[in-house]
Amino acid sequence: MKRLFSMLCFGLCAVTHLYAYTNRKDTLTVNYPAIAGAADLDYTRPVTRPEEGMPIGNGRMGTLVWTVPSSLKFQLNRVDVFGNSSASNSFFERNTDYCGGTGFVEVDFGRDVFSAPAFHQHLSCYEGMVTTAGRKVATRGLIWEREDVLALEINDQRETSLPVTTTLQMLRMPVTRKGSHQALSKLRQEGDYIILTQEFREDDYYCSSALVAAVGGRAVEAEQNTATSIRLRTLPGSPAFTVYAATAASFNPSEDVVKAAVSKLEAARQKGFTALLQDNRAWWQQFWQRSYIKLHSADKQADYVSQHYAWYLYIMGSSSRGRFPVKFNGMLWSTNGDDRKWGHLYWGANQSCLYNALFQTNHPDLLDPMFDMYSRAYDSYATAARQQWGSQGIYIPETTGFDNTPVLPDSIAAEMRDLYLVRKPWEQRSSAFMEYAYTKMPFLSRWNWKKDEGWKEGRWHTGSKSNSTFGHVSHIFSRGAKIAYQYWLRYEYTQDTAWLRQRAYPMLKGVAEFYRNFPNVRKEKDGRYHIYHINDNESIWDGHNTVEEISAMRGIFPALLKAARLLHTDSDMVPVWQEFLDHLSPLPEQTAGGQTTWTRSLLPVLQGKPDWHPDGNTMPVWFFDLCTLESTPAVQQVGNNTYNTYFDKGIDSTAGVYVLSKIPATGALLGKPEAIQYLVPNQLRRRPNEEVLRNRMDLSEGYQTTNIQRLGRAAEAVQLALCQSVPAGPGEESVIHVFAAWPRSWDAEYTLLCRGGFLVTSAMLQGNIPFVKLEATQGGQCRIRNPWNAPVVLYRNGKKTQVLKGSLLTFAATKGEQVTLQRQR
Template sequence: MTDTLPGDSLRTQISHADLDYDHPAPRSEAGMPVGNGRMGSLVWTVPSALCFQLNRVDIFGNDFSSHNFYERNTDYCGGAGFVNIDFGDMVFGGAGFRQHLSCYDGAVTVQKGDVRASVLAWDRQDVMAVQVQDRRRSGASVHADLRMLRPAAVHRGDHRAESAVKVQGDRIVLTQAFREGKYYCGSAVVIGAEGCRVKAEQVNESTVRLYTEPQAGKPFSFFMASAAGFDPGEDLVAAAMHKLDAAQQRGFGGLQSDTRGWWHRFWQRGTIRLHSTDGVADDIEKHYNYYLYVMASASRGRYPAKFNGMIWTTGGDTRQWGGLYWGANQSCLYNALLPSLHPELLDPMFGMYSDAYASYALAARQQWGSRGIYIPETGAFNGVPALPDSIAREMRSLYLMQKPWEQRSRAFRNYAATQMPYFSRWNWTAAGKWVDGRWVAPDRGGGPYGPVTHIFSRSAKIAYQYWQQYEYTLDTAWLRRSAYPMIKGMAEFYRSFPNLKKEKDGKYHIRYVNDNEPVWGGHNTAEEISAMLGILPAAISASKILGVDADLRAGWKELLQHLSPLSLSAAYPEATGAPTWVKSLPPVVKGNGRALPDPNTLPQWFFDLCNPGAPAARLKTANATYDAYFRQGIGPRTSIYVLSRLPVAGAILGRADAVRYLIPNQIHTKEAEIMANRMDQREGRQTTNVQRLGRAAEALEYALCQSAPPEPAGDPVIRLFPAWPAEWEASFTLRARGGFLVSAAQRKGRTAYVKLVSEAGATCRVLNPWPGRAVTLYRDGKKAGALRGRMLTLSTGKGEHLLLMPEGTAPDIR
């Protein structure tokens, strides 16, 4: 009982998100994305060829233990190999060119004259397939080139990157192997063809070629299979060959049927439909569906898609910001998936963090002298490495401000000199340079501080996402197995953190911490106080649900009861106007503590502290703080940054102007060049991504349906269209906390209906969508009485379908 459309209508709706080019992409980064969530490529053309860089989410040139990437932006990941399908002639130049991405089918077609190519990524195996229809009479042959991303052997210290190409029967093969100390990662790409005669040949040290001799006028296909792994004993070529065998047995038509079926089921789960007379709402819908397409194409593997390039790099596997994950940027991609109908796309994120739990627990002890866990703002796919005991002891004393920075030992300096400078624990390292053949990198001048060194709220945000996922499902098995260890770990980290202490005012204060990147060494920062105000109630509630850790629960309650409040501008004598939240109380090592909270993170809004129903005084401060970001008001020309959460916060506060202007302005931001494929490279070289679309998607979902509690870990309340412009029409199906699917429509400024599916059998609380009117309730299609009042409270059974209509109206669900 979701708000779905018939097949043809659904195809029409989703097709609004398609990409359609009438001329070749002007650059490879503007190619069209095709992927199965584990493997993918942008698809672009040069005059004679169809081009790919095959990428995977699970290829990493190094891991957390590396000592050879002390230059910024030199660590790398993702790339498996270059592929060109060459037509031997300038087939893709001039008029009559068309390239089309169908989001509904998950496929790209390229056509010019007598040449047509169809591209897909098979959902069942890691195989991309290209069907070619070539009706030219010129006799020009078509061949596929498979080429290395780098020279055959690249050495950096004891890091080895070795690539090799070979011919194996009538197939061509490219392998990669990355080794450093005990670390290994390898990959293999194998290409074969069907529907034609083939001949495989090694062109040179870096390239192998597959020639084809197709039958006149008949289509033929290339199949590109890949595999990757971290076990040096695994035969990755054999694994890729097995996938290729399966693909060729199924044939292009079978792969196309399978892949279309997967994508059609994906879209049939439910949709968001938007319309406004000026077309702005329609444009938001188009970009929302495109965001979902890109995420489904890139986030179904073992690891989450990386913010900086995802699986869409086209110039090799080096990229700005390297191979580490940045928590704030990752949140742009993943936050909007929680209320969406595709929570499985979050599995790679949760899986990566859960798999690295032991390393986070060790990092908390070694680096900070805390119990629980510490997940750094920037870290590797496999977590945080162990430190030698002597280095760990000195690190604690330095980072906790117990030992002067100037007194760090030579051993500590030498150990730090070869570490990755973007890794949180070493981010006090400034940009370096080569001097007389030696890499010299000074510190940033803030002692042990750097932009991401002393951030703990990222750990809490990740743990809180586990809690929110539980709230959306009420799956206690998942809570016990996956979520609670993270939630408990963060509550215990804060409770035992050495620089969180009860001071003379009887309140706990946290000192010597960052407020995201701009403020270093602050006091009671917005990030950390917000994080504790959110994670502690979640830990208390989760432990009660599971019936565990009553002794710890008492400590968490005591900390929460005596925690310092969120810091206010009134702490600064020069402050004027209505009190607002600020980044930090003084003293601050570096940065402007009295500035407004970081608009890219807005922790008060993330941790459910500003939801409708929150204490009136807090909401007054929330609204004053929000207004302070927009001294000139919000309008059509209000600029909004790629990473900004201000549209999200505005939607949570019920600001229709934030939705009307900030969401479209973020989608079409002037802060980055938006390419023809609707992606941007705001993060720098080789960082093709959809961060801004993820932020806009999150704001859209909150504008349509909010289900958060008035306080962290409270009882969720469903609110329909809380920030939706009255003149815009909308219908949707989204997930709601409490284990509900919610479908509703707004027409001419009024809610037309509300449908609910109870997936967990929980009590449902709905703010009356028709204030002052009675509501007719239908259960499983049968009238079940009337409801009255501002808050409608319904008991539900698991799997039960409910319909709410204003009294006196007949069901009219269109």
Template structure:
């Protein structure tokens, strides 16, 4: 516990230096180093488990850094290493596929040096640097921002110049076979490098990685002491030397990943550790200046929330800048090999925990890996819509691989449509279909009806979860709508018309056309379009007009219509989409005790309780801007009445909140300060008997799943409580609200990005809002909900230009203009 106490003390001490307010109402002084530094980790005792190590990464490659008495320990992971594709036929048993790892690295000093009380380890979030010290030994470590290189500067001050060994170890045996999948690991020495390579092959699939290590400023000799490891032993020499380790990966068999890794290593070695550190400091300094949140309350709760918010930003900055989004289950922080609970697939709901909060941080680069992955697979989503569902447009599954959705044989696709659309009895499926399905990955949405039954007589047995085509994620279509809506949000936050045309609009149109042409969407006698035989997230199977899917359609169609008008395209489709939207069934609801609340589904359903309130982990009505502070009074009343059904005893410090829950952010969207004061803090701490690791991460998804899902959810709620830009409905004009759900006893100052491209800076001091500053990054009309009662003075570039009145403040801006709003005296 001592290292935890020390870590907390360091964070609280840093927080005391955050605030530099003056008597001037609109003065903004920001100590970015202190804001980031509040999230630093500080251990005075070695952690007892590797999962509690300190994370360093550059968004593509990362590792936790931990110690055993004689060694520094690392597992070098990447976002672009996958043992198999989603077309694999070799991983039909759940949780057996793997991804991410390139190899272990140990730096061993030959005797116990990292033990208390001489031990100290610190992570600086402001520059991505970890420092470790022990008995007469110290080290500084980082992963270079420009290339995928770990650099470790060592100072060995022990009296005798003892050898230090750098060892690379395989994550598995040299050859591993599973079905037609083969994983091959090899070790070799080349010059002064030691090298560990991996190759994964299955039918036409290929992926490879290389991990290369070398030492500068000491002579070395290499030795392979075991089949699975190789060492560089330093010879006596200078007390100061540097260990470098570089990685590379590729899906191209013709690419030399060893050459690529050596090139990176040599680029780093040429610059030297000090220059690498300066590069990192420059990058992180710019990173922290893009946005910020600083908080304080007398009870320390606000400070605690701010610390975890900065930590969330550090983790995402360290892990989400590669070709693929970082995975929810382990991220770049696996320490015990590359097997992990839930395997290599991406769950949309879990990924949203990491990515939904990033829009307001003003870091679009951290969202790019997610968008890039989905855009690359667009054509395969179009094929899947036709093959699997007999629809048009695109189908993005809830669970998907990093790659394209596999193409099906025509005969299997035809039978799948009949079965999955409930046109053919499940018990009449053909033997050919059963045989084909047997080897498919059961976590993939289209095969998620499969149930593990274990090994018997040397054969893996599978059944069905419900004696039907339905499983937890088999008939979820709203994920595609949520992904497409995020493309739309990126446009709204950046006002990038090229993005809207090239990236967002195809997604929006593809999802809209999927719904409009879906065979189980029918116009009934009531004149409304209904949707049948679908899920409501994982809880309702085979539902009718589920809240997830009705919300998705009510969100997507207004924005695809608006996008088409902005782009002056598809004019012939506008009346078609409008007719569909105008006749779409309303959100499912129920009336009880004189109140109207939204529920999950209309009857009938195969499994689940249709009268339950919307899934607390997804909250689809609020995701699609269907209920906001700008909505009608009736909609807001229904939203608040629905929200109250989650908390029979009200909201206070005893309210437990699940890791994935969106209830804190939904409460913020409804303007409820208690959702932030209690739910956010409780979500960060987790529920009773649920563990939080010393590095503020957790293993909530099972083994090898070190993650920050709860931090992402809490960050989203925090931002929305401080500042939100919302429309009365999807595709309508956005209005900025400052401090819409903020506890009056918490002081705050922030700079966050709002829709329309406005960077909003404001503060609350003892319940008062002294100013609202806006930077119009793109120009255009800005609408702000008046944060004061009465008239408001508008300053443009420091000069008072007009006085605004009313509940809604609306004014024109030009690109790059700086504006300030203050209460008129």
């Protein structure tokens, strides 16, 4: 009872005002535990479905924690376990491939202990720990930050000492075959360990995983009670003991994953639970202090948004620190095996929901898995550009595997170019091409024209979605540009010249050269470069000058030119790239009722509505800084006209927002407070009849797709409304805007990273901005719009140095210097 009372007190403290001003008017006292604690989960009744469990993870391995009356249950998942590669010929039927899981873990107490009213479960986001209390049984669980180990401390105070049983269970039968693919699962005991291994093989592909469990503080005995599970039973002993479960994975057949997992487990067991918790507390404390947002409003809508923002950060911190980016469809939170809708592939648009908001959080490490995956596959993207499209540079597909894009046989590649570039009629395709395509994964972009027609007489039948090679993601090139632009943004936010030279520049150059050499880009009689036979995201098939692709080119070439000049490289190519940009077609437009708006495409198109506004999930014009608060009035007018077409009746509390929509973020970029006040809360709640789980996640992508896509989109919008750093166009100098789209009735306090490497801290209380503090992480010239429209006093490291006037404030700052701006009184 005393423990429950203390937990309730902590929860009450978390919802009180979290900050206080010090005597200095430019300083906030920040209660980081309370900021994180506002996102805690607290259950007084058990979940009725595993997907509503509480998430814990270290970025590489994770699990939801849920209960049945007698047990705690887990499924340990990893970001680096994949059943097959992109070259697989065994998963030609959609949604049949799998990934992520290593095995089920269950800790059973022998009788019902976890049922209401004697039940309480709490997730501390500040520590990354789940506590669960039942009838005279209490547990604390975490995943160790340093190694891939689940540690569950158990305090069993029941009068009758009962064995506590830890079970490892396979995700499938011991032998599973599909075509030339096979998945082998095995169980065994070694010493006081129980072990579950998996091996996935197909042709040259190999992946394996190991899950090992043991106990510290009690003697144990092991038994295998079914073909798919093995149990470790504790003998009567101390009421306090710890269950450990460790995982490892590899793509190398010669690597001993069991040895690796055992090594991790022993490192954890030797330290003990208390030391593991101290490690996690130290890591999470540092994590929460790198940036923050705290919001409050009288109607609690701002508080609701603030809670979900902290939850977004917790989930990304728990799931995006591994070798591969966490997947949009299930993340590390699968609970029913490793089958999941959409399989093991990455959709660029969906992944962007998770990763676009991370730049301003000052957590570059959380972006590393995404960048690393694309950089590793660079050479294969260059091969794909040549083989599939007859171009140069690199081609990054919208839908891709975790691995390289497969190399094609020369004859297939030659015919593919003719078909995909619309040089050869679809009706003239060869039987050799169709036979080769038959077994390929239909979600991969290059095979996305394939249409499932089902099993007939024991054979899988496929057709074409459009009687051509066009499908939803078949002819999208803008994904490569968006990925490359994110590399550029990483440089802009960090000012890391080594990153620009070694990582970003090759991507920018590769994508630009793809466009410049693409066979269906040509200069017409109007003196402009046009692009033909391409998609506009999934909306337009076989279009002309689609807004996605024109935006991509108009974004990537200025960034490339700026980077080349900064690095003093490719001087011979700079005029070539400049000529291409100078003569590139404008964004597609239409004018009606005296108002000009951007449209999706020019005619002709094979499928879709070209004279419609840009795709609300991708908003390409705004992604590439083509329309910002620094743009010319004419550009801003077209941007506002376009935005308004989404809301014929204006924006209020009734406006529905799709889970993937970037419309709230675009509203923030255009300086619209109503986009934050109404659209962001509605996006978090989802539309009527769309479910949000108890743990604030959802299954919007289908079965086994527990995710936070909508939270990432909302986080991006909130950050941009509080503090955005934008140029007048791509490759130009950025200008900081504080509270550019913030509702005046919402109080806010924050620290966020801006382009140029400036950490910005500010507040708005009752509509007033008391100060803006900027810390130069690298040093350089700062440009910021005057938030007061009055003379501004500038302080350097606490000392008044000058008074600035005008709309645009510009000053230099050295690395580590703190500059504070206040309105002159």
